[in-house]
Amino acid sequence: MSSPRRKFNDRFASRLVQVGFLAAVLLLWYLATTRWGVNKLLLPNPLNVWDQLADVIAKGEYLNDLRITLTELAIAFLISTVSGTLLGYSISRSPYLIKVFEPLFAGIYSIPIILFLPLYVLFFGLGPASKIALGTTISFFPVVLNTIAGFGNVDPMLVKAAKSMGASDYQLFRYVLVPAAFPVILSGLRMGFTVALLSIIGSETIASLGGLGHRIVNLAENMDMARMFAYIVFAIAIAAFLNTVVSVLEARGKRQR
Amino acid sequence: MSAAAPAGAGIRLQRYMWRHPGVARLGVVLMLFVVWEIAARWFVDPMFLSPPSKVLFAFDDVLATRGVPAALRVTFFELAVAFAIAVVIGLVVGLAVGLSKFGNRSFMPIVLLLYGMPQITILPIFILYFGIGPASKIAFGVTHGMFPIIMAVAAGVQNIKPILMVGARSMGASKWHVLRYVIYPHMIPSFFAGMRLGMTGVLLGVLLAELYVSIAGIGYFTSVFTQNFDPTKLLGLVAMLAAMAIVLNEIVRRTEVRFARWRD
Amino acid sequence: MTQAAIPDAAIRVRNVSHHFGEEGDARHVRALLDTSLDVARGELQCLIGPSGCGKSTLLNVMGGLFEPTTGTVTVGDKPVRGPMPHDIAFIFQESALFPWNTIYENVMLGMMFQGVPKSEREDRARRALEAVGLDEFAAHYPSQLSGGMRQRAALARALSLETQILLMDEPFGALDEQTRMVLGEDLSVLLSRSKKTIVFVTHSLGEAVFLADRVAVFSARPGTIKEVIAVDEPHPRKPEFMTSAKFHRLRDQLYGLLHDEIRKSMLQSAKPKRAYEDQATKGEA
Numbered sequence: 001m002s003s004p005r006r007k008f009n010d011r012f013a014s015r016l017v018q019v020g021f022l023a024a025v026l027l028l029w030y031l032a033t034t035r036w037g038v039n040k041l042l043l044p045n046p047l048n049v050w051d052q053l054a055d056v057i058a059k060g061e062y063l064n065d066l067r068i069t070l071t072e073l074a075i076a077f078l079i080s081t082v083s084g085t086l087l088g089y090s091i092s093r094s095p096y097l098i099k100v101f102e103p104l105f106a107g108i109y110s111i112p113i114i115l116f117l118p119l120y121v122l123f124f125g126l127g128p129a130s131k132i133a134l135g136t137t138i139s140f141f142p143v144v145l146n147t148i149a150g151f152g153n154v155d156p157m158l159v160k161a162a163k164s165m166g167a168s169d170y171q172l173f174r175y176v177l178v179p180a181a182f183p184v185i186l187s188g189l190r191m192g193f194t195v196a197l198l199s200i201i202g203s204e205t206i207a208s209l210g211g212l213g214h215r216i217v218n219l220a221e222n223m224d225m226a227r228m229f230a231y232i233v234f235a236i237a238i239a240a241f242l243n244t245v246v247s248v249l250e251a252r253g254k255r256q257r
Numbered sequence: 258m259s260a261a262a263p264a265g266a267g268i269r270l271q272r273y274m275w276r277h278p279g280v281a282r283l284g285v286v287l288m289l290f291v292v293w294e295i296a297a298r299w300f301v302d303p304m305f306l307s308p309p310s311k312v313l314f315a316f317d318d319v320l321a322t323r324g325v326p327a328a329l330r331v332t333f334f335e336l337a338v339a340f341a342i343a344v345v346i347g348l349v350v351g352l353a354v355g356l357s358k359f360g361n362r363s364f365m366p367i368v369l370l371l372y373g374m375p376q377i378t379i380l381p382i383f384i385l386y387f388g389i390g391p392a393s394k395i396a397f398g399v400t401h402g403m404f405p406i407i408m409a410v411a412a413g414v415q416n417i418k419p420i421l422m423v424g425a426r427s428m429g430a431s432k433w434h435v436l437r438y439v440i441y442p443h444m445i446p447s448f449f450a451g452m453r454l455g456m457t458g459v460l461l462g463v464l465l466a467e468l469y470v471s472i473a474g475i476g477y478f479t480s481v482f483t484q485n486f487d488p489t490k491l492l493g494l495v496a497m498l499a500a501m502a503i504v505l506n507e508i509v510r511r512t513e514v515r516f517a518r519w520r521d
Numbered sequence: 522m523t524q525a526a527i528p529d530a531a532i533r534v535r536n537v538s539h540h541f542g543e544e545g546d547a548r549h550v551r552a553l554l555d556t557s558l559d560v561a562r563g564e565l566q567c568l569i570g571p572s573g574c575g576k577s578t579l580l581n582v583m584g585g586l587f588e589p590t591t592g593t594v595t596v597g598d599k600p601v602r603g604p605m606p607h608d609i610a611f612i613f614q615e616s617a618l619f620p621w622n623t624i625y626e627n628v629m630l631g632m633m634f635q636g637v638p639k640s641e642r643e644d645r646a647r648r649a650l651e652a653v654g655l656d657e658f659a660a661h662y663p664s665q666l667s668g669g670m671r672q673r674a675a676l677a678r679a680l681s682l683e684t685q686i687l688l689m690d691e692p693f694g695a696l697d698e699q700t701r702m703v704l705g706e707d708l709s710v711l712l713s714r715s716k717k718t719i720v721f722v723t724h725s726l727g728e729a730v731f732l733a734d735r736v737a738v739f740s741a742r743p744g745t746i747k748e749v750i751a752v753d754e755p756h757p758r759k760p761e762f763m764t765s766a767k768f769h770r771l772r773d774q775l776y777g778l779l780h781d782e783i784r785k786s787m788l789q790s791a792k793p794k795r796a797y798e799d800q801a802t803k804g805e806a
Contacts, residue, residue, distance in 0.1 A: 014366040021367045042386065099278035104285065111502045112460045115495050117468060118479040122488055123305045160586060161617035165682065166606030167634035175630055179621045202377040206468050207483075213377070220381035232378045239375045 044226035053230035062234060068211040069200060072128050076135030077196050081189060084140050088147025088185075098152050102145065109141040114202065121207045131203045131211065138199045139192035146188020150181030183254045190250045197239060212238070307489040312496065319493040328474050332467055333501060335391050339398030340459045340505075346399065347406025347455060348448070354407065355414030356440075365411065372404040376462075380469055389473050394466040401462030402455040409451020413444035449513035456509045460502050531686060531718040532560040532583055537592030538743075539578055551743035552578040553589070558737060558746060562685075565712055565719040565756070567729040570739025571779065571786035576722045577690050579744070583720065584609050584688045596686065606635045610679035612689040616671040618663040624674040625650065625659035631678045649681035650674075652711070669700040676708075687719045694724065701725070705732055706760065713756035726779070730771045731758055738778045741785035748778055 026046060032038045033045040056062050091097045117134050124130040154177055162176045204213025212235045219228035274281045290309050297308035307315075320326055354360045354368065380397065387393030417440060425439050464475075471480040475498065482491035526533075537556045542548040552575040560566050568576040582589045585601040594601040596608050611617075618627045628646040637645065650656045653673040663671050672692055679687055693701040705728060712719060723729050729736045736750045752771055754762060762768055 013362060014369075017363055017366040018370045021370065096275065096278060100281045100285065104282050110457065110506055111499050112457075112464050114461065114464055114468065115498055115502070118483050118491055119488075119495060122483045122486065122491055155617075157613055157615060157617045158619060161611065161613065162634055164584060164586060164604045164606065164609070164611040165631045165634040165678075166604060166636060171634055175633075176619065179619065198375055198377055201375060202380075202465055205377060205380055206465070216378060217381055220385060228381070232382075235378045236375060239378075240373075243373070 041223060041225060044229055048226040049229040049233065052227045053233060056227070056230055056234065062212075062215075062231070065210060065212045065215045066238065068128060069204065069213070072131045072135060072200050072204075072211065073197055076132045076200065077139060077193055079132075079136045080139040080143055080192055080196065084143030084188070084192070085147050085185065088144040089151055091144075092148045092151035095152075098148055102148055105141055105145055105148075109145070113138045113141075114199065117203050117206060126207055126209045128210070131200050131208060134203045135196040135200045139196035142191035142195060143185075143188045146191070147181070147185050150184030150188070151177055153184070154180040186250050186253045190246050193246050194243060197242060201235065201239070303488070304486045305488060307492055311489055312492045315489045315493050316497070319490050319497070322478070322490065325478055325494070328478060329497060329501070331391060332394075332463065332475050332498070335394045335398065335463050335467075336459060336501070336505060338391075339395045339402060339463055340456060342395070343399045343402030343406060343455050343459055344452060347403045347451065348410055350403070351407040351410025351448075351451075352414060355411035361411070361415070368404065368407055368411075372408070376400055377465065380465060383466065384470060389470045393470075394463050394474075397466040398459040398462035402457075402459035405454035405458055406448070406451040409447045409454070410444060413447025413451075414440060417443050445516065449509075449516060453506075453509050453513060456506055460505065464498070464502075527559040527561050529562065530559040531562045531564075531596065532558075532720070533593075533595045534558040534560075534579070534583060535593050535595075537579065537582055537589045537594065539575070539582065539589040539592075540743075553582075554743035554745045556592070556745050558749075560718060560720055561734075562718055563716045564734040565709075565721060565732055567733035567736045568720065568722045568739065569724070569726070569729045569736055569775065569779070570744060571741050571783040572724075573742045573786055573789065574739040574782070575742060575744030576739050580688050580690050580720060580722050584611055586611075606682065606684075608684055609686045609688055610682045610684040612672070612675050612679050612687065612692045614691040614694045616663065616675040618671060618674055618678070620663050623660050623662055624655065624666070624677070627663075627674065628678045628681050632681055635682050637682075645681045645683070646677075649677040652680055653677045653707075667700075668696050669704060672696065672704065685718055687717055689719065689721045691722050691724065693728070701728065702760075706758070708732060710757040726772050726775050727763070729775065730768055731763055736775060738775065739782070741782045742789055747782070750774060750778075 029043070029046050033040065033043055091101050113134070116137060117130070120130040120133040124133055158176050158180065159172065162172050167175070200211070201213040204211035205217055206213075208214040212231065216228055216231050216235065219225075219231060274284065294308045294310060297303075297306045297311075350364075350368070354364045376397075383393045383397050387396050421439055421443070422435055425435050430438070467475040468479060470476040475494070478494055479491065482488075482494065535557050537553055538551075539553045540549060540551045542550060556575075556579060558579075568579065570576050581587060583594055583601070585594075585604045588602070596605060599605070599608075618624065619630065622630065625646060628649055629642055632642045632645060646659075647656065650659055653676050655670060655673050655677060658666060658670065658674075663674065666674065675692070693704055696704070708719075709732060711717075721729075721732060723732075730752055733752050734756075736752065738747045738750065739745070740747045750771065754767070
């Protein structure tokens, strides 16, 4: 068991390496474009990228695309969370239903659901609806599978104890099942969120009229390399930020044990 | 008397389904197909959805469309090559990172950093650099597939109980012996589990790239079928790709079951 | 084997048989065979027997956690059809405290489940925690306490329910010997003060003799009661009792009765699942 000091040192060292790596990459990038004559059409000067990024932010140009992407994400995640938890809870009530449905969901999740995108585009068009549909479909599975696992694996002894003390069905649900299942479900929600974000940006890249993914593709088609790189950096930053927030929320939610 | 017979059969069917959840599952899948059939035939505009019966019979048509079989073959080729490369890179890097303390300290954080990055954002760059042919698809597949393998191999190598290595050394094993007879067999189950995830990643990467490039390959046909509002052919094509994915996943899974038995 | 019926028994078990699973099923287990037993008011009765003999099953049936395949159980005059939280409180081997609540919250929740009015709960909780010596640890979480303290907390929760009967399923099983001894003495003191009826399942011969007024000895699976031995010694039992000749004689007598049954049970093939685990997989949870 490593002491807390040791853990802190390890994490600090990791961060240091990561920062160092990024710095080295930036340096190489800069040298490649200025000293080593790499074609500007392939790799833009990082300083130009920085300028473009500052410009994008200052002009607020990103706002519209960001709004589209985040709205799609929010709606998709909301739908998949509500449907996944409700369905997962219903299924978890019966071991038979778990045996029937859990492998089914796990099986469907194992095929690349991105394949559904053209179908959704055909059905919903190029607008946000098809992205939301895909995001919902993909993020549904981790939520429902984790909800089934969470409620299905509650220690039977805790249920027995509560029933022996006269707990009603509602009391059992509220004071035993939910707290017991909560950490696992929370993990499922985090996975669902991450996967929804990735699939929405991905589907915007492939077939869309708006959103961050689409903006990047647009700039690529116009060979506006510096601005494209700027948007890529921006998108990565947004994704990193959102994922960090979700991870912190997950850790907070689990802290009780 | 004759009314009791179907009721008796019904009860027996119910009991059979109770004992065999797999059968019930099949029943659920069949019901979904039935719902799809009914919805497509009588409720939804045929411009947007096609019933499974029609799609099934249209497979010939899809394959007869010029260029589709070639595109499918190329996609399969890309998947196989990307997977092979991802496995090799994953194995080499995973071993390097896992076996040496220094490697772990210095490279693992970098691996984690890259793994957490949303690679989809740089898909256009891949296409710009590697072109619209198989190379970019393979490359994108490799970058998606290699990370789970690296992590799994590194983990498999790292959490060997020290007592096993001490035991081997105490019996006079050389470093090579330890690598071959202790580390390697210990790492195999994790490696195969990693390969399973790696295949999932490769599928994702290659298909994303294929769908993105709408002027060649699979992406061209999905684009054409969509724009022409031909749900039959589109569903047919998607079904074939899904089948390809299932087959590849199964192959990896079966290989895992065969080779990774000792760790229960 | 029936023993002489006791008038005005707290619990009456008549001809209870139970099996898990269907005939011909791979998991079919005959846990209990035609078992009858009376538990007198205010006595502490131990159920002892080899692994898998059905003593835990019988305890669960007594408490109404499930219905036996055949046979009846009455508590007072009422037939047992389901949990009777106002009459019977349970203590399990692994404390079954909710890990996400403090032990104070655990005790309060138990009373809420039973239906104790809000105004009384706080007072009862404090008293129960004091009775087991845990009032200082009320705000602790179960994971922060030792095994012995967790079982004390489970006992406090049961005590706060103010039931006549306590059913305890190997409550000290997971604890070390020293803690067991101390807790056993405390339980004896508690019994002498409160006149509760306690049925206590255990594996330990010494524990059975030390704690019980009567010990029911089970045969190997399918379980039935082989014999009931009386321990004539007033509560609270003193530590000196453990070194007395009477104690050793009784313990030897128990060992003689059990020895063959233990051998028999070790030869039995599949180890049957624990009673509550099996019920859970039957979709009760």
